[in-house]
Amino acid sequence: MRIRARHLLYALLVAPPAALLLAWLGVIGVGAASGHWAVTDWxxxxxxxxxxxxxxxxDPVPAPPDDALRPAAGHYDRGCAPCHGAPGKPRPPQVLGMLPKPPDLVGRVGSWSDAELHRIVMxxxxxxxxxxWPAQARDDEGLMMVAFLRALPDLSPEDYAGLVTAPEGTLPAGCSGCHGPEGRGGGxxxxxxxxxxxxxxxxxLAAYAQGGRESGIMAQAVNGVPSETLAEIARHVARLPATDGGADPAPATPAPAIARVGRPEHGVPxxxxxxxxxxxxxxxxxxxxxxxxxxxxxxxxxRDGERGGGPYANVMARAAAGLEDEEIDMLAAWFSQAPPEPAKP
Ligand code: HEC
Ligand code: HEC
Ligand code: HEC
Structure with a gap:
């Protein structure tokens, strides 16, 4: 028999109801226990x-940062290790029953490029x-995670524990691992x-918890912490003494002039x-x-309209709208060296 267009048309008309019938009869297995057929898996x-x-x-990405290991490791430990395991922390048995199993990433990361890992993480x-990633606008956080994944295969259980163990201090353990025991920062x-x-x-903290300020790392850190506890932490942290600013003077740039008078011609206050x-x-x-x-x-x-925050975040977005990349870098360098002042209530 010759196959004519007519036959193809019949097949196309019959296939969807037939598939629906099979699904309705319940003969297509959805159990995870038996795994996929090898061909399906492939x-x-x-x-x-x-x-x-x-x-x-x-969607190429810039080189991953080499100064973000600690916060990325802290996030990995809470957000990824429960499925993928970590050095010294095997995957829990219930996760091994998933289909597909979350792989041990140590042997896997080498087969992906940075851009590919970034794509998977985001x-x-x-x-x-x-x-x-819970904060889709934060490509920069995804890149921090790529940097951690690159380092992962070389981390011993001791190295890993050193990165994720929270130091004792006056900040709660859920915060001090990244922000330091006295809130003085972690890199x-x-x-x-x-x-x-x-x-x-x-x-x-309220903006992170409610999603008004997007950060996958902070969203996870405050997840499940009651708002009264967050308010209590804020009260406590505000009493911690301010710390020394940078020791080296910032390089001479127009930054102090922008800080004092702005760039009115670009709408920068x-x-x-x-x-x-x-x-x-x-x-x-x-x-x-x-x-x-x-x-x-x-x-x-x-500047890119991706940073929320408290009730005045929009005025800050307007202030940054006219900034150019070099101006951002020089202002950041200048402010980071400016001496810190005592906190106000
Ligand atoms: C709920 C469990 C779960 C969580 C949590 C999870 N993953 Fe995964 N991940 C998986 C599964 C399942 C796969 C396998 C996907 C596949 O086989 O196509 C996977 C695949 C991957 C891969 C690709 C590995 C490969 O070679 O196939 C990377 C990289 C990865 N995850 C990184 C992460 C990172 C980083 C985090 C934390 C931000 C994370 N995962 C959180 C379940 C999880
Ligand atoms: C896994 C690392 C990590 C943990 C754990 C963590 N933080 Fe953060 N935190 C960060 C990073 C990274 C940022 C910057 C996020 C951004 O880009 O908005 C941040 C930002 C913040 C900010 C905003 C500060 C500012 O100047 O705008 C506050 C407040 C804060 N964290 C408080 C906390 C508190 C309280 C806890 C404990 C409940 C906590 N963090 C736990 C990494 C962490
Ligand atoms: C009209 C008042 C106003 C002006 C002018 C202003 N800012 Fe802000 N800025 C704010 C407010 C309010 C926030 C806090 C936003 C939030 O998170 O709720 C902020 C936040 C910031 C932050 C984030 C700090 C952190 O810890 O996350 C940076 C950086 C910053 N401003 C830099 C600048 C620079 C540089 C300029 C000058 C180009 C500037 N600001 C001009 C009001 C202003």
Whole structure:
């Protein structure tokens, strides 16, 4: 018999109801225990690898930062290790019953490029349980995670424990691992908390918890912490003494002039009209002594319309809208060296 267009049309008409009938009869197994057929397994992995490869080609990423290991490890320990395990922490048995099993990443990361890992971390993998990053605007956080994944295969259990164990101090254990025992910061990508006002801390924590300020790392850190506890932590942290600013003077740039008078021709206001001392509005954070990389990242988020926050975050977004990249870097460097001032209530 010759196959004619007519036959193909019949097949196309019959296939969907037939599939629906099979599904309705309940003969298609959905149990995870028996695993996939080898061919299904191959096909799913082939599809996943191809999809990630193509998406990553269209979305290249800059080099992952080399100064973000601690906050990324802290996030990995809470958000990823429960499925993927970590050095010295095998995957729990209930996770091994998932289909597909979350793989031990130590042997896997080497087979992906940075852009591919970034793609997986930001977008997750459909139908597998691999979740997307909870803050989709934060490509920079995804890149911090890629840097950690690159380091993972070389970490001994002791190295890993050293990265994720919270030091004892006056900050709760759920915070001190990244922000330091006295809130004085944990490297260039993590803000110092000591010296900020209670109002600013409380408003920031509420914004993370409610999603108004996007950060996958902080969203997870405050997840499940009752709002009264967060308010209590804010009250407590606001009493911690402010710390020394940077020791080296910032390089000579136009930054102090922008801070004092702004760049009216670009619509940039004088930063110190709000951030100068004494700050009249407790919702305005202290910038002196914050790490430059952190300040620059926040300024880029404000400028790009991705940084929420407390009730006055929109005025800050307007202030940053006209900033150019070099201006952001020089302002961040200058403010990070400015001496910190005592906190206000
Ligand atoms: C609920 C469990 C779960 C959580 C939580 C989870 N993953 Fe996954 N992940 C998976 C599963 C399942 C796969 C396998 C996907 C597949 O086989 O296509 C996977 C795959 C991956 C892969 C690709 C590995 C490979 O070679 O196939 C990477 C990289 C990865 N996850 C990183 C992370 C990171 C980083 C986090 C934390 C931010 C995370 N995962 C959180 C379940 C999880
Ligand atoms: C896994 C690391 C990690 C943990 C744990 C963590 N933080 Fe953070 N925190 C960060 C990072 C990274 C940022 C910057 C996020 C951003 O880009 O908005 C941040 C930002 C903040 C800010 C905003 C500060 C500012 O200047 O705007 C506050 C407040 C804060 N954290 C408080 C806490 C508290 C309280 C806890 C404990 C409940 C906590 N953090 C736990 C890493 C962490
Ligand atoms: C009109 C008042 C105002 C002006 C002018 C202003 N800011 Fe802000 N800025 C704020 C407020 C309010 C916030 C806090 C937003 C929030 O998270 O609720 C803020 C936050 C910031 C932050 C984030 C700090 C952190 O800990 O996350 C940076 C960085 C910053 N400003 C830098 C600048 C720079 C640089 C300029 C000058 C170009 C400037 N600001 C001008 C009001 C202002």
């Amino acid at each position: 096909f799913l992995h082939f599809t996943m690898r191809s999809s990630v490869r193509t998406a990553a080609l269209l 977008h997750g993998v459909r139908f597998t349980g691999m979740p997307a 260039p990508r993590v803000p110092r908390l000591a010296g900020q006002s209670e109002t600013y801390l409380r408003q920031s 004088a930063c110190l009209s709000c951030h100068g001392e004494p700050r009249k509005n407790p919702s305005v954070p202290r910038l002196g002594g914050q790490p430059a990389a952190y300040l620059a990242a926040q300024l880029r988020l404000f």
